[in-house]
Amino acid sequence: MHISGHQLHLYDHPVSSNALKVRFLLALLELDYDRTHVPFALPRPPEYTELNPFGRIPTLVDAELVLAESNAILRYLADREERDDLYPRPPRERAVVDAALDTWATLVRPVLLPAEDLALMDTGDWEQGGGRWEDCDDQDALREAVGRAQRTLGRWERIIADNGTVTGSFSIADCCVAPVLWRWLRLPLDLSELPRTAALQGTLAANPAFVAAGPVA
Numbered sequence: 596m597h598i599s600g601h602q603l604h605l606y607d608h609p610v611s612s613n614a615l616k617v618r619f620l621l622a623l624l625e626l627d628y629d630r631t632h633v634p635f636a637l638p639r640p641p642e643y644t645e646l647n648p649f650g651r652i653p654t655l656v657d658a659e660l661v662l663a664e665s666n667a668i669l670r671y672l673a674d675r676e677e678r679d680d681l682y683p684r685p686p687r688e689r690a691v692v693d694a695a696l697d698t699w700a701t702l703v704r705p706v707l708l709p710a711e712d713l714a715l716m717d718t719g720d721w722e723q724g725g726g727r728w729e730d731c732d733d734q735d736a737l738r739e740a741v742g743r744a745q746r747t748l749g750r751w752e753r754i755i756a757d758n759g760t761v762t763g764s765f766s767i768a769d770c771c772v773a774p775v776l777w778r779w780l781r782l783p784l785d786l787s788e789l790p791r792t793a794a795l796q797g798t799l800a801a802n803p804a805f806v807a808a809g810p811v812a
């Protein structure tokens with residue numbers, strides 16, 4: 596499907612949080628890659644669903660390996676580059692990173708998404724990064740959705756470290772959460788009682804590799 600100058604090829608969208616977490620890690624690892632833009636509009640182009648039958652963004656291609664699922668891609672790239680600092684080998688340390696990745700993907704992310712839908716995706720062109728929460732037509736629904744997110748982040752707060760990282764030292768779990776926490780800078784979230792999450796959000800937003808990865812929305 597592509598003629599690539601680089602070994603790695605990322606199928607992504609500038610606005611996709613799942614693609615941005617991969618670009619963040621690629622920037623940290625200083626790996627060059629080619630990019631193909633996949634539009635959000637459904638159905639996805641047939642060349643893309645041929646590569647990734649679920650059609651979700653992103654997909655990473657590394658020679659004959661075609662890898663979907665952003666967290667699997669983070670694990671793969673850290674292992675590929677033998678970056679045990681980012682994804683530790685000792686089972687107990689690795690389990691802590693894995694638990695953070697799974698908790699975020701299965702318990703936190705899904706609760707945050709409805710508020711993003713109402714505040715950003717429904718208020719502007721999402722292909723371009725969406726609109727402003729102030730323009731949401733149903734502010735009561737938005738308040739409720741943000742409240743649910745806030746309560747879930749209160750649980751998240753209790754499992755993360757207090758030094759601006761997820762697990763106590765920077766890992767792929769930080770790459771995983773960075774795009775969505777950064778996106779939430781655009782939502783009316785009260786972090787006054789969530790100091791660890793606030794520190795994490797601030798640290799990640801200022802990370803030079805995150806900035807280099809080109810966050811859009």
Ligand SMILES: N[C@@H](CCC(=O)N[C@@H](CS)C(=O)NCC(=O)O)C(=O)O
Nearest residue numbers: 611612613650651652653664665666
């Ligand atoms: N579990 C997948 C989810 C990927 C995903 O949902 N990507 C979004 C873009 S961020 C997407 O394709 N959304 C549109 C869709 O659901 O088809 C991953 O982590 O890579």
